[in-house]
Amino acid sequence: MVSGNLVYLFAAYLIIWVVLLGYVFYVSQQVSDLRSQLRSLRDDHPPAPPADHRP
Amino acid sequence: MRVGTISRAPQQERAIGPSVSWLDRILAAATLISFVAALYLAFVYAPTEAVQGDVQRIFYFHVPIAWLAYLAFFVVFCGSIIYLWKRSEAWDIAARCSAELGVVFTTLVLITGSIWGRPTWGARWAWDARMTSTLILWSVYVVYLMLRAYSTDRQRGARYGAVLGIIGFADVPIVQMSITWWRTLHPAPVVSLEGSGSLPPEMLLALMVSLLAFTLFYVWMLRQRIQVEWLRAEIDAAREANERG
Numbered sequence: 658m659v660s661g662n663l664v665y666l667f668a669a670y671l672i673i674w675v676v677l678l679g680y681v682f683y684v685s686q687q688v689s690d691l692r693s694q695l696r697s698l699r700d701d702h703p704p705a706p707p708a709d710h711r712p
Numbered sequence: 713m714r715v716g717t718i719s720r721a722p723q724q725e726r727a728i729g730p731s732v733s734w735l736d737r738i739l740a741a742a743t744l745i746s747f748v749a750a751l752y753l754a755f756v757y758a759p760t761e762a763v764q765g766d767v768q769r770i771f772y773f774h775v776p777i778a779w780l781a782y783l784a785f786f787v788v789f790c791g792s793i794i795y796l797w798k799r800s801e802a803w804d805i806a807a808r809c810s811a812e813l814g815v816v817f818t819t820l821v822l823i824t825g826s827i828w829g830r831p832t833w834g835a836r837w838a839w840d841a842r843m844t845s846t847l848i849l850w851s852v853y854v855v856y857l858m859l860r861a862y863s864t865d866r867q868r869g870a871r872y873g874a875v876l877g878i879i880g881f882a883d884v885p886i887v888q889m890s891i892t893w894w895r896t897l898h899p900a901p902v903v904s905l906e907g908s909g910s911l912p913p914e915m916l917l918a919l920m921v922s923l924l925a926f927t928l929f930y931v932w933m934l935r936q937r938i939q940v941e942w943l944r945a946e947i948d949a950a951r952e953a954n955e956r957g
Binding site for chain 1: 764765766767769770773774777816819820823824827828830831929933936937939940943944946947950951953954
């Protein structure tokens with residue numbers, strides 16, 4: 658049986674990890690979504706080639 | 713949360729956006745390794761405190777998180793000053809991203825402190841100087857983030873945010889010194905730069921490794937968060953270019 662004090666210890670560390678991992682997940686999702694948005698924007702309209710390569 | 717965009721990010725700075733650098737990979741790996749070490753030291757290596765028992769192990773994460781909140785708000789303070797001085801958008805972004813991390817850390821400090829307070833003091837919350845000044849600190853930077861998120865004029869939002877970021881930092885020394893200036897439920901400092909702290913070496917080592925882990929985490933996450941802002945700037949620039957044809 659978990660003693661009363663250990664419940665508080667467990668709760669504190671659980672909350673720390675949930676919040677930190679949640680934040681890491683949230684930011685990394687944003688990075689990945691924005692990257693794919695940027696990729697599709699660039700695929701739709703590729704940058705024009707430099708002037709000396711134009712026919 | 714959308715907190716604004718950069719209209720004219722320099723080309724060299726924009727290049728940070730699309731790739732994961734080797735530095736980010738190293739930072740992520742070092743953060744993970746140091747967290748594993750910190751957990752081992754906190755739960756296995758450090759001795760059980762005689763009076764409080766195992767619940768005192770909350771200390772090994774609660775205190776470093778509080779210190780990292782101070783660091784995050786110090787970066788907001790410096791970034792805000794440099795933004796007002798040089799109008800550098802890069803520093804404004806660094807300040808805004810650091811404020812977000814500071815609020816995450818302060819939220820954790822308040823929650824873990826409240827959990828620790830219940831078995832130790834018999835109360836989840838007391839309006840003592842340390843807890844009250846920490847709550848004020850958290851509120852100031854939540855207002856800062858709301859101001860940045862909801863301001864329609866980016867430049868004005870950045871200016872007002874910078875002023876708030878500078879003024880808000882005045883609360884950090886008050887939080888730190890509150891246990892010395894007033895009688896509070898919090899104990900006297902157990903770690904001091906003069907070496908007069910009362911912490912046994914095993915506990916001090918566990919605390920320092922945990923501090924290292926959270927510092928690495930902060931640097932890594934700050935870089936990730938800044939990358940989000942640069943990617944948004946890239947997207948805005950690409951959309952503008954597409955609209956122009």
